[in-house]
Amino acid sequence: MGKTILIVEDEQNIVDILSFNLSREGYDTLEAYDGPAGLQLALENDPDLILLDLMLPGMDGFEVCRKVRESGSAAPIIMLTAREEEADKVLGLELGADDYITKPFSMRELLARVKANIRRVAMSPAVPAAQSGLGTIKAGRVNIDRDRATVFKDGLPLELSQREYDLICFLAAQPGKVFSREALMEHVWNYEGYVGDVRAVDVAIRRLREKIEDDPANPEFIRTKRGMGYLFGE
Incomplete structure (x- = not known):
C-alpha cells in the first residue's frame, strides 16, 4: 500500500508540481488550499507525512501544526516557507514540525527529505x-x-x-x-x-x-x- 502525503499549500502551481512529482515517486497525495481544510484532512486521513505551507488563508501553518500535534498525530511535518526569518523557522520546529524547506526549493532535495522522514518513522529507534x-x-x-x-x-x-x-x-x-x-x-x-x-x-x-x-x-x-x-x- 502506498504512502500518503498531504500537501497543504495555497499556490495551485506549487501543489500541481508537488503532486505530480510525488505521484511519480509512488506516493498517494491529498491536497488542501487553506489551513482549515488541511487540518481536517490531516485529522481524518492520518497521512504518512504532511507538507505544510506557513502562509495559508483561514489558519496559518503554525496553528495547523500545533493542532495536528495536539491531536496526538506523530506524522512527520515538513514546513514550506518563503520566509527567511530564523524566528519563524524555529517557531515551527518548537510547535512540532520535523523540518522546514525554504522556497524556492529543489524538487530533488524535497523528495529526499520526504523519503528520509518516512523511512525514519518505519525504522526502529536510531541506535548503532x-x-x-x-x-x-x-x-x-x-x-x-x-x-x-x-x-x-x-x-x-x-x-x-x-x-x-x-x-x-x-x-x-x-x-x-x-x-x-x-x-x-x-x-x-x-x-x-x-x-x-x-x-x-x-x-x-x-x-x-x-x-x-x-x-x-x-x-x-x-x-x-x-x-x-x-x-x-x-
Missing part, C-alpha cells in the same frame, strides 16, 4: 546496529527501556516526541562520543550527506533538555562540546 537489540540503556539516573520505547529519569517516565526519543537513544548508546549537528542530521534525521541548515538539531536538543535536565541551562545529560557538537554524559 551492534546495540540495536531490545533492552535497556542504563545511564545513571536515566534509563531507556527500548522494549516499551520509554525513557525514565529517577524512575519516572518522560513524555518525549518520537524525534526526542530517537535522539536520546542514539546519543546514550554511545556515551561520551561527540556528534556534530551534521552527523546527527544523518544518523537521527536520516538525511544522507546532510550539508544544509542544522538549526533543527539545536531546537530538538533544547526541547529534550527541557524535559530531561534538572537545569537545562547547565545540562548534565545532553552536553555541548563547544565548536564540535553534542554528547551524552561524561
Whole structure:
C-alpha cells in the first residue's frame, strides 16, 4: 500500500508540481488550499507525512501544526516557507514540525527529505546496529527501556516526541562520543550527506533538555562540546 502525503499549500502551481512529482515517486497525495481544510484532512486521513505551507488563508501553518500535534498525530511535518526569518523557522520546529524547506526549493532535495522522514518513522529507534537489540540503556539516573520505547529519569517516565526519543537513544548508546549537528542530521534525521541548515538539531536538543535536565541551562545529560557538537554524559 502506498504512502500518503498531504500537501497543504495555497499556490495551485506549487501543489500541481508537488503532486505530480510525488505521484511519480509512488506516493498517494491529498491536497488542501487553506489551513482549515488541511487540518481536517490531516485529522481524518492520518497521512504518512504532511507538507505544510506557513502562509495559508483561514489558519496559518503554525496553528495547523500545533493542532495536528495536539491531536496526538506523530506524522512527520515538513514546513514550506518563503520566509527567511530564523524566528519563524524555529517557531515551527518548537510547535512540532520535523523540518522546514525554504522556497524556492529543489524538487530533488524535497523528495529526499520526504523519503528520509518516512523511512525514519518505519525504522526502529536510531541506535548503532551492534546495540540495536531490545533492552535497556542504563545511564545513571536515566534509563531507556527500548522494549516499551520509554525513557525514565529517577524512575519516572518522560513524555518525549518520537524525534526526542530517537535522539536520546542514539546519543546514550554511545556515551561520551561527540556528534556534530551534521552527523546527527544523518544518523537521527536520516538525511544522507546532510550539508544544509542544522538549526533543527539545536531546537530538538533544547526541547529534550527541557524535559530531561534538572537545569537545562547547565545540562548534565545532553552536553555541548563547544565548536564540535553534542554528547551524552561524561
